[in-house]
Amino acid sequence: MTGRPPVADWATDFDHTDPRWTEDPYAIMAELRGRCPMARSERYGGLHAPMRYADVRAIAYDTDHFSSKRVVIRENPPNVPLPSPPITSDPPHHKPARMLLLPAFTPQRIDPLIPDARRICNELLDSLAGRSEVDAAIDYAQHIPVKVIAKMLGIPEAEGDRFREWIHVFIEDTIVDDGTSADRLVATAREMDAFFGHYAELRRKEPKDDLISFLLAAQHDGAPLTERHFYGALRLLLIAGIDTTWSAIGASLLHLATHPADRDRLVAEPELMPLAVEEFLRAYAPVTMARRVKEDTELAGCPMKAGEWIMLSFPAANRDPDVFPDADKVIIDREDNRHAAFGLGIHRCIGSNLARMEITVALEEWLKRFPKFTLQDDARIAWSKGPVRGPRTVPVRLG
Amino acid sequence: MTGKRIRLVVDDEKCQGHNRCRLLAPDLIEIDDLGFAHAKGDGSVSPEQADKARLAVKNCPEFALRLVTDDR
Numbered sequence: 001m002t003g004r005p006p007v008a009d010w011a012t013d014f015d016h017t018d019p020r021w022t023e024d025p026y027a028i029m030a031e032l033r034g035r036c037p038m039a040r041s042e043r044y045g046g047l048h049a050p051m052r053y054a055d056v057r058a059i060a061y062d063t064d065h066f067s068s069k070r071v072v073i074r075e076n077p078p079n080v081p082l083p084s085p086p087i088t089s090d091p092p093h094h095k096p097a098r099m100l101l102l103p104a105f106t107p108q109r110i111d112p113l114i115p116d117a118r119r120i121c122n123e124l125l126d127s128l129a130g131r132s133e134v135d136a137a138i139d140y141a142q143h144i145p146v147k148v149i150a151k152m153l154g155i156p157e158a159e160g161d162r163f164r165e166w167i168h169v170f171i172e173d174t175i176v177d178d179g180t181s182a183d184r185l186v187a188t189a190r191e192m193d194a195f196f197g198h199y200a201e202l203r204r205k206e207p208k209d210d211l212i213s214f215l216l217a218a219q220h221d222g223a224p225l226t227e228r229h230f231y232g233a234l235r236l237l238l239i240a241g242i243d244t245t246w247s248a249i250g251a252s253l254l255h256l257a258t259h260p261a262d263r264d265r266l267v268a269e270p271e272l273m274p275l276a277v278e279e280f281l282r283a284y285a286p287v288t289m290a291r292r293v294k295e296d297t298e299l300a301g302c303p304m305k306a307g308e309w310i311m312l313s314f315p316a317a318n319r320d321p322d323v324f325p326d327a328d329k330v331i332i333d334r335e336d337n338r339h340a341a342f343g344l345g346i347h348r349c350i351g352s353n354l355a356r357m358e359i360t361v362a363l364e365e366w367l368k369r370f371p372k373f374t375l376q377d378d379a380r381i382a383w384s385k386g387p388v389r390g391p392r393t394v395p396v397r398l399g
Numbered sequence: 400m401t402g403k404r405i406r407l408v409v410d411d412e413k414c415q416g417h418n419r420c421r422l423l424a425p426d427l428i429e430i431d432d433l434g435f436a437h438a439k440g441d442g443s444v445s446p447e448q449a450d451k452a453r454l455a456v457k458n459c460p461e462f463a464l465r466l467v468t469d470d471r
Contacts, residue, residue, distance in 0.1 A: 099433065106434040107418055274422050278458070336457045344460055348415040353434070356422075 004176065011036035014049045016073070016288070016311060017176055022385040026328060029316045038302045044075055046308035048293075049316075053324075053340070055300050056317035059291060059310055060344040063091050066291035066310055068347060072170070072387055073290045073309050076177035078186050084236035085229055087347060094346060100218045100225075101233065101350055104211060110353040113148065117358055120147045121365035128398070133376060136257070136366070136394040141249040144362050148354070149241035153234070154210025155199055166192055167243050172386045192238070193231040200230070211237060237351075244286050245355045247390020248341075249362045251284035252277070254394045255330060256367075257375040262332050267371045270364065276332040277360050282339035283330045285315040288387045289343065314340045315389065370398045404469045406442040407452050411435070413463035420455035420464055427452055436463070 007018045010028050015021070021028060032039050032051045039049040050056050059066050067090050070077060083089070085097035103109070124143055128134050143160065150157035169188040174181040199212050207213040215230055225233070256263040266276055291310040298304065317340045321327040324337070342349035349355070366373075376395040384392055407427050409420075416434035420427075426448060429439050444452045444466070456464045 102416070102433040106416075106432065107421060107430050108432075278419070335454060338458060338460045338462070340460055342417060342460070345415060348417055348460075352416075353418055 011039050012041070013043070014039040014041040014047060014311075015043050016049070017385050019385075022383050022389070025315065025389070026319055029313075029319055030328070033320065038300050040302070044073055044309050046305060047073065047311060048299075048302060048304055048308060049311040049313060050300070051313070051316045051320075052300075053317040053320035053322065056312055056314065056340065057344055058299060059312055060340075060347070063094075063346065065294050065297045067294045068094075068289075068291060070292055071289050072175060073311060074175050074177075074181070074185075076182050078182035080186050082186070082189050082232070082235075083228065084232040084239075086350075087236055087240070088232075091346070096220060097229070097233075098346070098350070100220055104214055105350050105353055107353050110357050113152070113354075114357060114361060116151060117144070117148055117361040118365060120144060121362055125365060125369045132399055133395065133397050136253040136373075136396050137246070137250040137391050138393060140366065141253060141362065141394070142246045144249060144358055145242045145245035145355075148358055149238065152211050152241075152354075153199075153237060154203065154208055154212045155195075159195075162195075163238060163242060167239050170239055171243065171388055172384060175386050189235060192235050196231055196234045240349070241351055241354070243384065243388045243390070244349075244351075245358050247286035247384065247388055248281060248284065248355065248359050250391045250394055251286070252280040252359060252363055253366065253396070254375070254381065254391050255280060255284065256363075257373055257394065257396050259330070260374065262330065263367070263371070263373070265332065266363075267367050270367075272333055273360055273364060275334065275337075277356060277363065278337050278339060279330055279332050279334045280359070281341035281356075282318045282324065282334070282337055283328075284390075285318050285339065285341035286388050286390050287341070287343070287349070288313045288315060288389070289347070290387070314343060370396075373398050405444040405449060405452070406467050406469060407438045407444050407455070408442055408465050408467055409436050409438050410463045410465070411437075413461045415461050415463075417460050419458045419460065423458055424448070424451040424455040428455065 007013050007015050010032055029051050037052045041047040069088055071087055086094050089097050124140050146160040146163055147157045166188055174185045203213045203216055215233055218225055289312045291312055293304045293306050293308045295306050319327045342352040373396045376397050379395045382392045384390055414435050420436050421430050427439055428436050430436055452466060456466060
């Protein structure tokens with residue numbers, strides 16, 4: 001990373017790993033929308049970054065020209081394919097791979113997890129007893145999705161540090177090439193496969209009500225999943241299920257810690273929570289996906305060459321004032337809110353019901369316990385970089 | 400007596416299973432075993448349900464919901 005040149009001009013030299021983007025992308029998005037809503041870059045072997053909702057939407061829907069085979073922008077992608085169906089699948093392979101996972105993530109399957117989520121949140125809150133200052137991201141938000149997804153997958157939640165380290169390698173540490181990035185990525189994938197392999201062996205002998213057993217029993221084209229498909233799907237569920245939700249919970253708590261009027265209103269009117277959660281998801285959408293241009297094409301007057309990257313920023317789409325009036329303002333009872341935080345089209349986040357449930361429960365339980373929490377005066381917020389953006393530190397005062 | 404009847408319609412081709420409508424208008428929406436939304440019954444929306452139906456329409460990321468008015 002050292003020596004990486006800072007972005008000279010965001011319109012022509014775009015780089016989402018530049019610390020200024022990580023720190024505050026919203027000002028850059030607004031500036032670009034005003035003068036060049038399709039930013040580009042020669043970095044990463046060529047990259048386009050649409051800042052308008054309409055362009056993000058058009059690309060998300062156009063699977064003929066834009067492939068999902070690689071969904072994380074990398075300077076030096078490994079030669080070994082690491083497919084994680086269905087997120088890395090294009091039609092016609094996408095649909096059957098998605099269909100087999102969909103039944104596990106319906107509201108009918110997620111709602112019964114609410115009591116567990118409440119218990120997890122309350123145990124974390126109990127562990128903060130007696131403290132006047134805590135970190136809402138480190139001491140609270142980061143643990144919730146780890147514990148929930150570990151329970152769903154059927155793996156021990158005590159391994160949370162390891163899960164977060166793997167995810168860090170996958171989506172932060174290897175996106176810029178340091179000469180070892182591709183090898184480290186592949187090695188981490190293999191380490192994850194070995195980890196899951198251990199539990200797959202146990203579940204083969206004795207199936208349980210968990211996603212590993214579910215995938216072992218699943219059929220794809222009338223046959224059990226191939227090893228590649230099985231491990232790819234498990235990597236996806238672990239990676240997509242943790243930093244994303246952690247980021248959304250952390251960003252929502254950061255907002256409430258710095259906007260006491262919104263905090264007090266949610267405490268007084270808890271029935272606003274569903275609208276508020278969607279507004280936090282809109283304004284602080286954590287996830288940016290990637291696409292690859294399949295064949296030379298043009299969008300919004302910009303020529304795009306086969307093989308170039310698209311940075312599909314749902315956060316940018318969600319801040320487009322052409323679609324969301326006062327887009328940079330958080331309005332916790334915003335009623336007209338077709339936000340794209342969970343993506344658009346056939347790759348809609350399969351865990352969206354799970355994420356929404358976790359965020360809602362996490363905020364409800366926190367506010368019940370700490371209705372007057374505020375950000376510490378000298379607080380310094382560290383943001384994750386890469387395709388999932390969220391605060392990794394949110395130092396708050398509880399009283 | 401003649402009047403207007405409002406119906407909520409979910410376009411199966413557009414729904415991607417975000418399930419936003421189900422949270423906002425639970426009385427009017429049911430979710431199938433794959434997570435896709437469907438209008439309950441014939442989609443009829445009572446006057447008391449109209450605000451929730453409109454809210455569901457305005458929050459669908461895929462523009463899959465619409466309200467239609469029938470004469471009767």
